[in-house]
Amino acid sequence: MAVQFADQRTSEPRPRPRGGTGRLRRGTPAPLARRRTPLRMLGMAAVWLWVLFNLAIFVWMLLSSLKSDGEVFADPWGLPNVWRFDNYVRAWEGSDLGTATLNSVFLVAAASVFTVAIGALAAYPLSRLQSRSSNVTLMYFVLGMGVPLQSIVVPAYIAMAGLNMTNTLGGLFLLYVGFSLPFTVFLLTGFFRTLPTRLEEAAALDGCSAFRTFRSVMLPLARPGIVTALLLNVVSLWNETLLALIFIIDDGRQTLALAILGFYGTMLYNSAWGALFAGVCIVVLPMLLLYLWLGKNIMDGMTLGATK
């Protein structure tokens, strides 16, 4: 999405140096920039140090998840003596992490898809109609981006308790949709605005209904934007902890973030450090895979609001 966003913006002054553009690689600066002053060397060294440190932390997490419990502390920087893949089995079965993972997968998938579906529906007319009311509506959504989550927890808890929906994944689903909508609508409205209007006009002249135009003309065009919106929602909901912590009590209904918190709490007594890190990796690895697969979409989407 933002791919298009970014391209339309940058391609005029300067084509983005991406793989294969060959001699158009103007992103790399001219001669003087290459000169190796001490300041430059120092700066570059600092950047590398930072990056390697980040890498080291994640390699350390991964290796710790394959060590015996004792080794996690005794030999933090070495390779495991014996590669203990059974840590993952212990984590998965031991602390309900398996159930929690499934809960999270379903909840996150349902909430993200639903949010993006109704978000896209709303964003489409908001991006097309230049009226006062649509600007006000958009503003109404954007304001929500500034409300810290803790502002809604007390009333939401009271309301959900009244509906007997605390301690249910359904209740959490509704709140997740509510707080994910502002950013989703904002992002998708911005994206829809970059799409050409000619195709819709043609479809309207051909007698397509409004919904049909949206579904068969706009949605395919908007796919990159939709993918980005989905990804960002998946990342933020996968990691959401505050609402889950407040609303879910039963172990069987825990989300993954909650389960790992609980697991961490019991670890202080039973010292199953290896299994704890296996749990940590179960939280991190899906995001890592998503990032390796669609990282550019995620990064572009997250930076989009600010650079537009």
Added chain:
Amino acid sequence: MTDLKHSSASSATSGAGGATSPLDAQRRRLRLPFILPAVIFYTVFFVAPSLASFVISLYRWRGAGDEPEWLGLGNFLRLFNDDIFRGAFVNTLIVLLVVGAIIFALGFFFTAFVAEMRGKHLLRALIFFPSLVNPVVLAIAWGFILDPTRGALNTTLEAIGLGNLKQVWLGPQLIFPMILLTMAWMTVGLFTVILMAGADRIPVSLYEDCDLAGASIGQRFRMVTLPLLWEVAAVAAVLWVITAVKAFEFIYAFAGVGTAPPRSTWTASVYVYMQGFGSQGLPELGRASAMSVVMLIVVGVLVVVLRRLMSRQKVEF
């Protein structure tokens, strides 16, 4: 920005055929059914609760079964005489300012250097990655590294003969500074990438001019990058205010779970949670709401102030 204007202009001209064009009529018809579902969900499950917190903040309410008691502004008056509240409030401001200063300084630093390094896309991706990881997990990792007796940091210092640098990192003295540092580490990636995305839009020709004029890297940054990044930085600052005020999980999990986080580390969001849900005693839903109202106002004021402070003549490029 320019892009948006352009596209809205083009759609305006396309609609210039008059309000009666079939497309326009169609768009108008679909507006309500398309927008309503999102508006309803958002209003019911987000806006209504945030407004309701204003009402609840005027009562004393100890949760289910208790009759809410009208206090007027009593909760707010009490808040300001409450050491724990003041501590949490000040801590939030410290997070905002100290962590904010670190991440923007580092963010600009990385932006200046990474742009000129080989493999900048890889570097950027690696700088960004921590932003995708659940803060709880990062807090756990740091807990293991900083553990005073067995943690990787102290044992490593010992092993390389720097044992005298060992500290009780998670002790009452150092735990909050450690939270600030590790939070900065965790958050830098997102803000760096935002600044870098802004820097990407700066036309290369300007840098070529710099090179012809023989500018140093510092001059290039000061004369070109910084002024042209200003607007992006202003938006990023607003984003940081919001992020900082709602930061919860990381601080909550940092000191270990099972016991309440030590009071010296409480921020506004932790306070809301502990007052409303986390403490052993009866919940104080009214007071928790009062805190969240205060923070909402703080966010609003800061955003307005920031926009004022950072707004400048817009630089067109």
